[in-house]
Amino acid sequence: MTDLRKTVETFWATAEARDWGAFEETLAEDIVYTLPQTRERISGRERFVRFNREYPGDWHLRVERIVAEADQVVTWVHFTVGEEEMYGIGFFTGDESGRISAFTDFWPEPYEPPAGREHLVERY
Amino acid sequence: MTDLRKTVETFWATAEARDWGAFEETLAEDIVYTLPQTRERISGRERFVRFNREYPGDWHLRVERIVAEADQVVTWVHFTVGEEEMYGIGFFTGDESGRISAFTDFWPEPYEPPAGREHLVERY
Numbered sequence: 001m002t003d004l005r006k007t008v009e010t011f012w013a014t015a016e017a018r019d020w021g022a023f024e025e026t027l028a029e030d031i032v033y034t035l036p037q038t039r040e041r042i043s044g045r046e047r048f049v050r051f052n053r054e055y056p057g058d059w060h061l062r063v064e065r066i067v068a069e070a071d072q073v074v075t076w077v078h079f080t081v082g083e084e085e086m087y088g089i090g091f092f093t094g095d096e097s098g099r100i101s102a103f104t105d106f107w108p109e110p111y112e113p114p115a116g117r118e119h120l121v122e123r124y
Numbered sequence: 125m126t127d128l129r130k131t132v133e134t135f136w137a138t139a140e141a142r143d144w145g146a147f148e149e150t151l152a153e154d155i156v157y158t159l160p161q162t163r164e165r166i167s168g169r170e171r172f173v174r175f176n177r178e179y180p181g182d183w184h185l186r187v188e189r190i191v192a193e194a195d196q197v198v199t200w201v202h203f204t205v206g207e208e209e210m211y212g213i214g215f216f217t218g219d220e221s222g223r224i225s226a227f228t229d230f231w232p233e234p235y236e237p238p239a240g241r242e243h244l245v246e247r248y
Contacts, residue, residue, distance in 0.1 A: 067198045089213050106211070107232060109161065112162065
């Protein structure tokens with residue numbers, strides 16, 4: 001059994017370090033990266049590395065939570081770009097060699113609470 | 125070792141069935157439900173069940189993906205309310221009796237793709 005959890009930890013650590021050589025090593029050649037909110041998809045390791053290298057801004061990340069099975073992993077990652085903060089939630093799937101073959105990425109944005117539930121909730 | 129995965133599967137199945145008695149059985153009395161995007165929090169089983177019972181619309185759900193460790197589980201759930209479709213991503217933590225003690229819920233919304241990456245992505 002390969003350790004996809006460890007691969008995903010390396011994926012995030014090398015992204016933060018801009019160590020693109022080591023980053024690329026975590027990826028299957030035919031990785032598919034999917035952004036369901038924009039219905040965008042990036043296919044293949046070369047394009048996906050380039051997407052991350054070219055991504056604008058001095059972004060930094062820290063992994064908030066990781067939940068792992070043998071061949072699928074979820075991460076909840078906190079990003080900062082200057083003053084801006086956001087969360088990314090990623091679903092990773094591994095191939096038989098333990099590399100990342102699929103990564104589906106969600107970016108939930110802040111929004112105003114709907115009316116009608118004030119009697120049950122507190123704000124924090 | 126308790127099986128939180130099974131508890132979470134029951135949580136979603138009983139929510140879809142509106143079987144609030146069985147739904148409540150999956151929850152710790154001091155469950156904390158957190159919505160980071162609106163910074164809302166609901167504390168306690170009674171309020172949380174009420175929140176779900178009262179939730180407006182004829183919503184239906186199907187679990188798209190589940191990733192589970194012994195004491196934490198993530199689900200990616202597809203919801204429909206009439207013509208509207210959306211995704212919820214939930215991080216669950218269990219207590220020692222296998223009930224859900226914390227549930228942090230994200231609702232990623234569609235958005236327009238940022239400019240500058242058209243050379244790398246395809247739309248689907």
